Amino acid sequence: MKRTYLGEFEEIVLLTVAVLNDAAYGVAITDELDRQTGRSVSISAVHAALHRLEEKGMLKSHMGDATAERGGRRKRLFTVTALGSRALHDIRAMRDQLWNSISPNALPAISI
Amino acid sequence: MNAQPPHWANRLLEWFCAPHLLEEVQGDLHERFERNSTRLGVKLARRQYAREVVSFLRPFALKRQPNQYPSIPLFSTDMFQNYLKIALRNLARNKAYSAINIIGLSIGLAAAMLIMLYTKDEVSYDRFHAHNPFIYRITSKSVTPAGIVANQQPYTGIFPGPKFQAGVPEITTFVRYQENQKDLKQGNEVKSQTVHFADSSFFSIFSFPLLSGDPKTALKSPKSVVISEELAEKNFGTTNALGKILFFKDDDKFEPYTVTGVAKKCPQNSSIKFDVLMPMMVKAEDMADNENWFSVFMNTFVILSPNANLKTVEAKMNQVYVADARESIKSVAKKFGITDKTVYSLQPFTDMHLSKELPASNGLVDESNPTFSYILSGIALFILLIACINFVNLTVARSLKRAKEIGVRKAVGGARGQLIMQFLGESFLLCFAAFLFAIVLIELALPTFNQLANKALSLSYLFDAKLVVGYLILFIVTSLLSGFYPALVLSGYNPVQTLYSRFNLSGKNYLQKSLVVLQFTLASFLIIASLTIYSQFNYLTSKDLGYDDKNLVVIDKSNLKRSEVKLLKEELLKDQNIVDVAPKNGGFWGTVAKINGETQLSFAYETVNETYLPLFKIPVLKGRNFSTAFPSDSSQSVLVNETFVKKAGWKNPLGQVVDFWFKNEKYHVIGVVKDHHFASLSQEIKPQLFTMKAANEYGKAFIKIRPTTETASLQHIEKVFKKLFPLTPYSYKFLDQENLKRYESEAKWKQMMLFGAILTIFISCIGLFGLATLSAERRTKEIGIRKVLGASVTGIVQLLSTDFLKLVSLSFIFAFPAAWYAMDEWLKNYPYRINLSVWVFLATAFIAISIAFVTVSWQSLRAAMINPIKSLKTE
Numbered sequence: 013m014k015r016t017y018l019g020e021f022e023e024i025v026l027l028t029v030a031v032l033n034d035a036a037y038g039v040a041i042t043d044e045l046d047r048q049t050g051r052s053v054s055i056s057a058v059h060a061a062l063h064r065l066e067e068k069g070m071l072k073s074h075m076g077d078a079t080a081e082r083g084g085r086r087k088r089l090f091t092v093t094a095l096g097s098r099a100l101h102d103i104r105a106m107r108d109q110l111w112n113s114i115s116p117n118a119l120p121a122i123s124i
Numbered sequence: 125m126n127a128q129p130p131h132w133a134n135r136l137l138e139w140f141c142a143p144h145l146l147e148e149v150q151g152d153l154h155e156r157f158e159r160n161s162t163r164l165g166v167k168l169a170r171r172q173y174a175r176e177v178v179s180f181l182r183p184f185a186l187k188r189q190p191n192q193y194p195s196i197p198l199f200s201t202d203m204f205q206n207y208l209k210i211a212l213r214n215l216a217r218n219k220a221y222s223a224i225n226i227i228g229l230s231i232g233l234a235a236a237m238l239i240m241l242y243t244k245d246e247v248s249y250d251r252f253h254a255h256n257p258f259i260y261r262i263t264s265k266s267v268t269p270a271g272i273v274a275n276q277q278p279y280t281g282i283f284p285g286p287k288f289q290a291g292v293p294e295i296t297t298f299v300r301y302q303e304n305q306k307d308l309k310q311g312n313e314v315k316s317q318t319v320h321f322a323d324s325s326f327f328s329i330f331s332f333p334l335l336s337g338d339p340k341t342a343l344k345s346p347k348s349v350v351i352s353e354e355l356a357e358k359n360f361g362t363t364n365a366l367g368k369i370l371f372f373k374d375d376d377k378f379e380p381y382t383v384t385g386v387a388k389k390c391p392q393n394s395s396i397k398f399d400v401l402m403p404m405m406v407k408a409e410d411m412a413d414n415e416n417w418f419s420v421f422m423n424t425f426v427i428l429s430p431n432a433n434l435k436t437v438e439a440k441m442n443q444v445y446v447a448d449a450r451e452s453i454k455s456v457a458k459k460f461g462i463t464d465k466t467v468y469s470l471q472p473f474t475d476m477h478l479s480k481e482l483p484a485s486n487g488l489v490d491e492s493n494p495t496f497s498y499i500l501s502g503i504a505l506f507i508l509l510i511a512c513i514n515f516v517n518l519t520v521a522r523s524l525k526r527a528k529e530i531g532v533r534k535a536v537g538g539a540r541g542q543l544i545m546q547f548l549g550e551s552f553l554l555c556f557a558a559f560l561f562a563i564v565l566i567e568l569a570l571p572t573f574n575q576l577a578n579k580a581l582s583l584s585y586l587f588d589a590k591l592v593v594g595y596l597i598l599f600i601v602t603s604l605l606s607g608f609y610p611a612l613v614l615s616g617y618n619p620v621q622t623l624y625s626r627f628n629l630s631g632k633n634y635l636q637k638s639l640v641v642l643q644f645t646l647a648s649f650l651i652i653a654s655l656t657i658y659s660q661f662n663y664l665t666s667k668d669l670g671y672d673d674k675n676l677v678v679i680d681k682s683n684l685k686r687s688e689v690k691l692l693k694e695e696l697l698k699d700q701n702i703v704d705v706a707p708k709n710g711g712f713w714g715t716v717a718k719i720n721g722e723t724q725l726s727f728a729y730e731t732v733n734e735t736y737l738p739l740f741k742i743p744v745l746k747g748r749n750f751s752t753a754f755p756s757d758s759s760q761s762v763l764v765n766e767t768f769v770k771k772a773g774w775k776n777p778l779g780q781v782v783d784f785w786f787k788n789e790k791y792h793v794i795g796v797v798k799d800h801h802f803a804s805l806s807q808e809i810k811p812q813l814f815t816m817k818a819a820n821e822y823g824k825a826f827i828k829i830r831p832t833t834e835t836a837s838l839q840h841i842e843k844v845f846k847k848l849f850p851l852t853p854y855s856y857k858f859l860d861q862e863n864l865k866r867y868e869s870e871a872k873w874k875q876m877m878l879f880g881a882i883l884t885i886f887i888s889c890i891g892l893f894g895l896a897t898l899s900a901e902r903r904t905k906e907i908g909i910r911k912v913l914g915a916s917v918t919g920i921v922q923l924l925s926t927d928f929l930k931l932v933s934l935s936f937i938f939a940f941p942a943a944w945y946a947m948d949e950w951l952k953n954y955p956y957r958i959n960l961s962v963w964v965f966l967a968t969a970f971i972a973i974s975i976a977f978v979t980v981s982w983q984s985l986r987a988a989m990i991n992p993i994k995s996l997k998t999e
Contacts, residue, residue, distance in 0.1 A: 037148070038148065039156055059149060060182055081159075085147050
């Protein structure tokens with residue numbers, strides 16, 4: 013299997029794009045990340061990650077509508093490509109496989 | 125209105141962010157800003173916005189998207205050929221314009237290159253010696269008890285060399301070098317020859333190659349002599365002169381000297397130039413006389429070991445001096461009342477040539493004033509700048525004609541970079557032509573320049589790596605300077621406008637105007653400078669000196685005895701063309717004496733006899749002249765000049781006592797002489813004292829002859845001189861010519877400035893001519909219509925000329941104050957000077973305006989005379 017290089021942050025951003033479905037753009041992704049993970053990330057970091065993911069072919073984008081609060085500027089809306097979807101699934105499968113391989117008492121208990 | 129994010133942050137983002145990302149990034153930031161400003165308040169939101177903008181300074185945001193069209197290569201042979209063709213066609217089509225540019229630029233380049241040649245030669249002085257950085261000259265300064273440096277002394281006596289070498293380990297060798305005159309016998313002729321005495325280490329310190337002879341031993345034994353190849357050629361007809369004999373006079377007798385070496389001609393850029401070099405012989409009794417520390421008359425050079433520290437060496441030198449000379453410092457201080465302290469120091473050998481305080485003199489040659497280099501470089505820069513301005517102005521003014529070409533090029537896909545390359549290339553081409561032309565100009569101008577600058581430069585100097593690099597840099601800088609702005613402007617034209625023929629270039633054009641003003645400011649400045657220097661020079665050379673220097677022949681005869689004077693006079697007066705004869709001491713003497721009891725006064729000390737003052741027509745204001753009727757005059761009486769009286773503060777000068785206390789002699793003032801300029805006019809009149817003291821030697825005689833009898837008188841003088849003093853070389857000078865020679869440097873300045881002024885005004889004017897031509901061309905139709913409507917020729921000429929004349933007049937506003945300041949400063953060098961008169965400025969204004977008017981009106985007139993039918997028909 014060809015390995016997919018995806019950083020942790022990239023993975024989260026990619027997942028967030030999938031969560032937001034048709035409304036994934038810079039500000040929305042940043043807010044969603046904040047809401048879901050409690051991480052306060054800078055917008056430029058999100059942009060950089062999106063840019064990188066698009067270069068890797070895991071995201072595609074098109075220009076959306078302009079709104080007044082954006083000063084009449086359009087937003088760039090992202091959607092996950094097949095390759096992106098594949099990468100997410102691969103990661104998930106690999107994690108599941110690993111989880112399944114852990115013997116029940118191997119991990120110390122973290123709650124009563 | 126809504127709150128806005130900080131403007132600067134927006135600008136910053138727009139500047140750095142890649143264009144294809146800008147919209148989304150800026151949009152996102154705005155959206156967040158809007159939300160933050162309602163949530164957190166405007167102030168915090170703005171701060172947050174700025175922070176976020178800065179956080180976008182990341183590679184992904186900075187990186188530009190590759191252009192979707194293929195990039196156009198800046199250098200492509202096809203396009204290059206096309207550029208070349210178009211450039212050559214343009215040059216050929218606008219011959220006047222090309223000529224103006226090439227001539228202007230080549231004059232500018234030639235001037236700049238000449239000056240580079242000059243400065244290179246100046247700074248290369250004395251650098252050719254193999255021991256170069258380690259050769260120093262011993263110098264000294266006198267320091268007053270208050271710690272002030274009273275004067276600096278580049279010379280030394282016989283002691284410092286040997287004694288410092290013995291006492292300071294860092295000083296490896298020394299050489300003393302002294303100039304003298306010796307009579308040289310050539311067949312039956314006796315000629316006065318400049319000779320130099322030097323220690324035998326001379327050739328081990330300085331790199332003067334010998335054609336023959338051993339440099340180590342050449343100056344070892346007495347009565348040996350090293351001569352230059354030139355002198356060998358002259359005396360023996362061959363440079364193979366080793367072992368031959370020359371006769372020099374020592375104490376009234378000609379002695380044979382054996383040639384022990386023939387030296388190659390000293391390099392042009394050497395401060396040491398010798399024809400005859402003799403071993404320096406210092407008598408043992410002189411070395412024993414400790415007071416010789418205070419007898420200072422020659423140059424001493426030393427070599428320091430490479431790792432020596434200059435400060436420590438100097439300190440050690442002074443320790444040696446203080447220890448060795450302790451006794452005589454005390455005795456001399458007592459005898460002459462000297463309170464100043466002597467401090468020895470070292471001057472790098474290569475610093476001498478351009479040093480003002482410690483010049484290369486007293487046997488060293490070519491001392492030079494660095495100001496001269498600065499002024500020359502300034503003028504050259506002016507000229508080059510003006511030529512570049514011409515280029516810029518003409519190219520921009522002419523661009524209307526090329527606007528269509530630019531439009532077409534852009535329409536078919538020419539990029540701006542390509543156009544810039546094209547126009548820069550054209551300026552390089554023109555500069556290159558000018559550069560070649562400049563080299564021809566230099567070759568033509570070098571002889572005159574050499575004469576003016578007192579140099580022997582030649583074009584072959586050009587083939588020096590550093591200089592060639594310098595010239596290349598000059599060439600590139602000039603090309604860029606003159607080509608860059610036009611290239612930028614021309615390539616920026618909007619193709620739609622130019623092709624639509626709605627292009628309007630006749631805007632305000634402030635740049636062109638201010639450049640013209642700058643040109644004429646420089647030109648007017650130089651005109652004022654040369655006019656001022658001219659009048660100051662005239663003033664110096666024609667000012668009444670206070671004595672009559674006409675028809676005066678000066679002959680030198682050292683050690684002229686009283687009896688010889690009498691004999692000489694008797695013999696000379698046998699010819700009725702000779703009016704009178706007066707002897708005087710040779711050279712300039714100065715000494716110090718006490719007046720009013722204790723006050724010391726230094727003054728020029730002139731030994732004359734009773735004929736001197738009448739011969740020079742110098743009036744005696746009070747008292748009387750020396751007289752043979754008073755035999756005691758020679759031992760008791762002196763005359764002084766007015767300045768002396770003023771400095772001494774005497775109300776009643778007659779009968780006052782001048783006390784030469786160190787010789788224990790007292791004299792009484794018997795007369796006061798009117799002040800006269802016995803020295804150069806660049807010096808103030810100093811106190812002067814005349815004596816007839818019998819012990820003082822005469823060194824020359826002034827012979828007054830009748831006007832217009834020069835030939836006959838000189839023949840008689842020569843005959844008498846050779847009869848009376850067969851062993852003394854005979855040479856004569858006319859005093860008025862000698863006086864003129866004092867102003868040689870001013871004469872040089874005058875010529876330099878004149879050349880500079882002429883060149884700048886010439887280049888400015890050809891530039892103006894070009895501009896006038898273009899403006900007349902542009903307004904052909906307008907002129908036609910005006911004429912049809914009844915305008916007169918004068919009216920049209922006026923219309924076309926006033927604009928330019930206004931600019932020229934405007935330039936005076938800048939030039940006059942600057943020139944006034946500069947010239948005022950320059951004139952302060954002269955105690956006797958002209959006042960800067962309004963006339964100089966008026967004359968400059970007149971010259972500049974009339975030259976500019978003639979230049980401009982020639983074109984305007986031509987435009988105004990054209991038949992309006994023709995001009996209106998042109999399309």
